[in-house]
Amino acid sequence: GEDVEQSLFLSVREGDSSVINCTYTDSSSTYLYWYKQEPGAGLQLLTYIFSNMDMKQDQRLTVLLNKKDKHLSLRIADTQTGDSAIYFCAESPADYSGYNKLIFGAGTRLAVHP
Amino acid sequence: DGGITQSPKYLFRKEGQNVTLSCEQNLNHDAMYWYRQDPGQGLRLIYYSHIVNDFQKGDIAEGYSVSREKKESFPLTVTSAQKNPTAFYLCASSLTSPPGELFFGEGSRLTVL
Numbered sequence: 001g002e003d004v005e006q007s008l009f010l011s012v013r014e015g016d017s018s019v020i021n022c023t024y025t026d027s028s029s030t031y032l033y034w035y036k037q038e039p040g041a042g043l044q045l046l047t048y049i050f051s052n053m054d055m056k057q058d059q060r061l062t063v064l065l066n067k068k069d070k071h072l073s074l075r076i077a078d079t080q081t082g083d084s085a086i087y088f089c090a091e092s093p094a095d096y097s098g099y100n101k102l103i104f105g106a107g108t109r110l111a112v113h114p
Numbered sequence: 115d116g117g118i119t120q121s122p123k124y125l126f127r128k129e130g131q132n133v134t135l136s137c138e139q140n141l142n143h144d145a146m147y148w149y150r151q152d153p154g155q156g157l158r159l160i161y162y163s164h165i166v167n168d169f170q171k172g173d174i175a176e177g178y179s180v181s182r183e184k185k186e187s188f189p190l191t192v193t194s195a196q197k198n199p200t201a202f203y204l205c206a207s208s209l210t211s212p213p214g215e216l217f218f219g220e221g222s223r224l225t226v227l
Contacts, residue, residue, distance in 0.1 A: 030212065
């Protein structure tokens with residue numbers, strides 16, 4: 001069945017790079033997404049990657065996609081305290097019919113300390 | 115500014131009562147969704163709608179109902195049949211063309227006393 005897995009917690013020092021990992025099961029997913037959630041708020045789209053790409057970079061964010069291993073990662077360079085949040089990985093099943101029924105992981109809580 | 119508005123942000127309910135959560139969007143999106151979030155778990159899809167007067171059950175629709183009488187609005191009713199309704203509820207909308215990323219509201223936290 002469809003499943004997205006992430007580690008639940010990551011702690012990094014301010015200024016270091018953070019790498020959040022995700023594995024998914026639906027090899028036919030056309031898009032994969034990273035969302036950020038701050039306490040008590042909704043989810044904010046950070047970036048997405050099309051399944052025929054290996055990498056996407058957007059300022060401090062780098063997304064790597066390994067389709068063979070069904071592994072997605074999000075790297076945040078020069079991590080700041082404002083990056084502390086929960087990060088969700090999500091996949092979009094291939095039977096796209098106008099409904100984007102994303103499958104979400106449980107989220108990785110990123111804690112940034114001085 | 116365009117966006118999605120959910121209300122109320124916090125809601126308390128006694129057992130046995132129905133409660134309706136509001137979701138309004140002005141992004142001109144055709145598709146709208148309701149998700150439920152529980153601590154330590156991913157988001158789970160309750161209901162979704164592609165077009166006015168049409169909606170489908172998601173993975174955990176039991177004990178919930180929705181309506182889609184207007185493109186901009188997709189209210190969710192949590193009925194007394196929902197066994198464990200205390201949760202954080204998130205409404206989202208999207209275009210119906212790829213990549214179809216979801217735009218989320220700020221959420222509504224429901225607590226059943």
